[in-house]
Amino acid sequence: MQSSRGWFSFMDDSVTETLSQALQGTGEQPDREPDTEILFGNLRGSVVGLRYYTGVVNKREMVSLVRQPQNPHDRNAVMVANVYGSQVGHIKRELAASLANIMDNNLARIDGVVPFGATNVFTMPVVLSFWGTEENRHAVVQQLSSHGFKLQTGSSGTNTHAHCANAASCVGICLTLCLKNAFDSLFEDLMEDKNGEREAAVCTPLLPHQKQALSWMCVCENSVALPPFWEDKGGLFYNTLTYSSVRERPQRVRGGILADDMGLGKTLTTIALILSNFHNGKPLPLEKCAPRVMWRLCEWMCDCHVSDQSLSLQRPVGFLQCSNLRQTDCIPRLRVCENSPGNMPAFLCLCTCVCVGKRAGSEVGAAIAAPSPSPDDTAATTTLIICPLSVLSNWLDQLEQHVRPDVRLNVYLYYGPERNRDPRFLSTQHVVLTTYNVMTADYSGSGGPLHSVTWLRVVLDEGHVIRNPNAQQSKAVLDLNAHRRWILSGTPIQNSLKDLWMLVAFLRLKPFDVREWWNRVIQRPVTVGDKTGLGNLQALVRCITLRRTKTSRVGGRPLVSLPKRSFNIEEVELTTREREEYELARTEGRATISRYVEEGSVLRNYADVLAILVRLRQFCCHPDLLGSTLSQTGVVTATPAELRERLIERLRLVLGSGSDEECPVCLSSVRLAVITHCAHVYCRPCIAEVLRTEQPARCPLCRGPIKASELVEFPQEVEEEAGGYPSENWRSSSKVDALMSSLLRLRCEDSSIKSLVVSQFTRFLSLLEVPLREEGFRFVRLDGTMSQRRRAQVIQEFQSHSPGSPLVMLLSLKAGGVGLNLTAASHVFLMDPAWNPAVEDQCVDRCHRLGQTRDVVITKFIVKDSVEENMVKIQRQKQDLVEKAFGTNPSKRKTSRIEEIQALMEL
DNA sequence: ACCGCCGGGTGCC
DNA sequence: ACCGCCGGGTGCC
Missing domain, CATH: 3.40.50.300 (P-loop containing nucleotide triphosphate hydrolases)
Structure with missing residues (x-):
């Protein structure tokens, strides 16, 4: 059940990063991503040599430009291809010379659209749009005009979002914000009743929303519907977004994204899918066997052989958590495995988790592969599940728990040094379970056993981990052969549309699996704020995704009904003695802080201020909480260096106490805390972003110079002096x-x-x-x-x-x-x-x-x-502040912070 | 290509 | 005739 902490901190960091980008975003940072590109203008050119190539285009069809530096006739050659990549012709020589320069120097991205004349025999017109960063605009215009070409600017182009192009401000903060809102609404309709319900072949009864998900998944796998934006035009298939058409039916991947919130049962639903939707909508044929618990016990007891002579066990293949077996029965007999993966509990044991023998290997495999008169490719029978290591044991547990005990599902844990790498063996299993790391290690750029099997189905658990297309594991995943593909993820979009591309590519959603079409048709229009683009994105997501949250409602009824929860504030009165001590500390603190306020040095002495506040907060809990270390020391006599040391030390103590401090950049709890030279605390990703984008970098709070090398790391969790209190x-x-x-x-x-x-x-x-x-x-x-x-x-x-x-x-x-x-x-x-x-x-x-x-x-x-009471008051205004903070500048936030401190101390 | 360009044939009106 | 003009051959990069 427990998801690895690592994934979550990963997620949180990236959220923080987005937020910090949103807060700082002015659009001026040099970024080559399509988000920050603007339209320089359009240019009419011509495509020549049509009769030499087979590629055809439709009216208004988008085309792509591809450099051909190796062309023997002209090293400036620019080839024109249609959406499917077939060559249509070349850009005319003179223009190509200019384009080649722009393309080779990466000064602009050039899109082409054939406005008309698509049926011409020898040449056809093409409207080129030039996109790039503001800093390259001049170079592009210059390059073109030196060859006698002039960019058309304004809204006269054929490009639908040309009107937005000159507004460079579109690219900065408001854009990020409108994107964020867009994401929120992206999934709005997704929880609606997708289909009826479907009975499951699992022994655990499915909840209604799980049945619903199961039938949605079955429909996705069994339907032969066209992918979104494709129409059948009497023999030809026509894409309504790119205006391209193809003769062969574009295959919609059989699968999608199950994006339900954590806890709604994605794993269980997937297991039910594996069992109930094999070939032609029929359930997986499973052999009856003795209840599995007995099997397991046999395995434990004899270590590696089984009383039933007809089956011989495989050699140990991996590590299995046996939490839902009768541990008390097995533990004395377990061999504790020394090289078990580090983060698995020690009661894991080396064991066999599959029993596959001659009988299971040949006969069962043959029975499954029996020919059937269907569109299904019945040769593929195995589901490959790839997950992070941290949830591997969860899958094993859940398979154990939910599969009827009297049937034998062959599950092979493809993990550990002894794993069976024979593709023929793997393809006789019902389920092969492995981790992203194992798959990636096997692949190492070329192939590997998992890539030699044609899977019936590949399931990516926590699928958002493949969102970085440059990562080896993402490349490896794209190269798997499968008929059906699923992504399970509670958070399919972490921070940007770019995340979604990888998922779409994995699902092989034509034509978006090619990055250029994704960028042109979806990502850039949405980024530029184009309404149609957003609509298209929504339509696309809607037809490949099912997402429900725990607050979702289906047909007016809550998906899952959580028990009520009530919230009380209990006011605590201090005793007279405590009150006296508290007032003493408070008066002292107030004096110090009000001095800082008068001097205007609150932010310079921020660490000191925080320490005072924490001290008071600790006092409210228990007078013995404040360690002696937080006591006041002389301030005036210290040299600047000593003062800095002292402040940094203070911060370490504040953080070390466990106090939940706030990062001034992202306005949420500090994660991966670092302390600057000027004694302010930030999340590492937040301050890293400042360091990356600001030259020279300045502390967002005090505007003092900051350097990456001078950041003081603060360990995630510090060991407080252990031991109870006598x-x-x-x-x-x-x-x-x-x-x-x-x-x-x-x-x-x-x-x-x-x-x-x-x-x-x-x-x-x-x-x-x-x-x-x-x-x-x-x-x-x-x-x-x-x-x-x-x-x-x-x-x-x-x-x-x-x-x-x-x-x-x-x-x-x-x-x-x-x-x-x-x-x-x-x-x-x-x-x-x-x-x-x-x-x-x-x-x-x-x-x-x-x-x-x-x-x-x-x-x-x-x-x-x-102070606690004041904190609660401020907390109430907090949500408001966070929302407003998007529109305010850093100096405003700085002021509100000082005001906040004054309010706390009633100054 | 119902074009442009090339280069050979040709040559008053 | 060291030109112009005509008309056939030809044609992406």
């Missing part, structure tokens, strides 16, 4: 008391209710262990310092419903990935307010999600009359 020296606090009385009351009312206790301060979690232990609560703790393995253990323990299982989980606010599943808990106690409400929401979502059976109650403790 009970003798321990004292309580008002907030601790408030929590404990809630927990005790809950346990009294219903001892089966489990709670999450969340704080951003890891030390606070340690402090809380003492009273929990004293009151006899069984609890576990999950924080960022724990190994992947330990986390899995803790989660499993907490999620367990057995009588002695923990009632409380102490959870650090930022621990764990987004996918963390803590549905055993139905109460959430947020011990301290975070800057970023989204982080709190995320935390709550860990238990308020699919699988939660109880109503969820969230309690947030806020100390009355304190």
